[in-house]
Amino acid sequence: MSFAGGLETLPRALAARLPAGSVELDARVTRLVPGRPWTLVWNRPGQPAQTETFAAVLLALPAAALAALAVGADGEHPLGGLGAIEYPPVSSLFLGFNRDQVTHPLDGFGLLIPPVEHRVPLGVLFNSTLFPGRAPAGHVALTVMTGGALRPELARLDDTALLTRVRGDLAEILGVGGEPVFVRSHVWPHAIPQYNLGYERFLDLIARTEADLPGLLVGGHIRDGISVPACLAAGEKLAARATS
Ligand SMILES: Cc1cc2nc3c(=O)[nH]c(=O)nc-3n(C[C@H](O)[C@H](O)[C@H](O)COP(=O)(O)OP(=O)(O)OC[C@H]3O[C@@H](n4cnc5c(N)ncnc54)[C@H](O)[C@@H]3O)c2cc1C
Structure with missing residues (x-):
């Protein structure tokens, strides 16, 4: 909620x-x-x-x-x-895309990625599926979480470097293509004990x-x-x- x-x-x-x-x-x-x-x-x-x-x-x-x-x-x-x-950092990259930039139906909560998959994100939330008002009509919003206890160094990358690193995973898993139309990021240097x-x-x-x-x-x-x-x-x- x-x-x-x-x-x-x-x-x-x-x-x-x-x-x-x-x-x-x-x-x-x-x-x-x-x-x-x-x-x-x-x-x-x-x-x-x-x-x-x-x-x-x-x-x-x-x-x-x-x-x-x-x-x-x-x-x-x-x-x-x-x-x-121990309080590792977590960064969240809130990304907006035109609906037609994402082929996945985004019909769920999002995804959590186990370390065995060797991906950059810890997980992705489908914000615009979860809650109304999170993206304008014709758009979708995703939050990509990175860092955490296993890959803390990723949370310290700047927006551009982080976006470059997550892009391949978003394309492969969700069929995301092209540049996001909206980007907002936040880093919690000491996120979760x-x-x-x-x-x-x-x-x-x-x-x-x-x-x-x-x-x-x-x-x-x-x-x-x-x-x-x-x-x-x-x-x-x-x-x-x-x-x-
Ligand atoms: C990226 C991320 C995603 C999360 N997602 C979820 C989720 O989806 N669902 C969920 O249930 N939980 C989630 N959590 C966990 C949850 O948000 C936190 O555990 C919870 O908000 C902690 O609340 P708190 O009141 O203990 O601490 P905080 O919310 O950190 O509050 C502590 C407050 O103390 C203040 N403070 C610090 N030092 C001082 C001082 N010396 N004097 C006065 N004030 C001070 C700070 O400014 C802050 O306002 C997430 C956490 C993170 C980091």
Whole structure:
């Protein structure tokens, strides 16, 4: 599922339900000082640090941000060990084509490509089949994902180089011909944490830190699942813990 206006509809709707002035955008939390209440230090780019106090602190940050977070008067980094979580990059190339440039019927979700096939993309989503409004009439839209744990170097190619590399695969698998009429790309340098064997040590570190620092609660995709539904469920659980 998605939303007519894209996934950003969800955080916008959540923000609209909160009391006015309770959301600070473009603000980076740099330090937490435990206590009753907790003191939180944050700043916007190029602006002086601001300090506020809160009864509890919920962190739903990527691992690198948790690892870098100074906690305590002396600026310790209790979650520093999370910096070792493997987080390979993923790039997405959103491509628009005239319908007659693609011979495949695109009658599905898309495709995932196993490594044994030695292709450049990890997978391709058929966006214009999945959701209305993703391509104008007479056109189709595809998202090509590359990189990941097995071929991280591919995610770091620029648009032109990446397009050149995926073109052969798109032609062979989907019968795509010619230049795309629309290209938009995005790279997530640290896309998805890998729940590799031994990941328990990271979960243990989080649990120990919470136990040592009452009032601090950690969630987000490093803990209870990667998917958006898993993150939402974990967020609700975390909010219930905070309010209890
Ligand atoms: C390419 C790609 C495709 C995906 N596709 C799907 C999919 O199809 N379906 C699905 O269910 N899931 C998908 N996922 C996974 C899913 O999107 C993520 O796991 C999920 O969005 C993570 O949510 P989160 O709230 O934990 O983290 P994020 O959404 O990363 O939010 C963390 C937030 O913390 C902020 N932040 C960082 N540092 C600080 C700081 N110091 N102070 C304040 N704020 C800070 C960041 O700006 C960010 O807004 C995909 C992920 C990727 C990368």
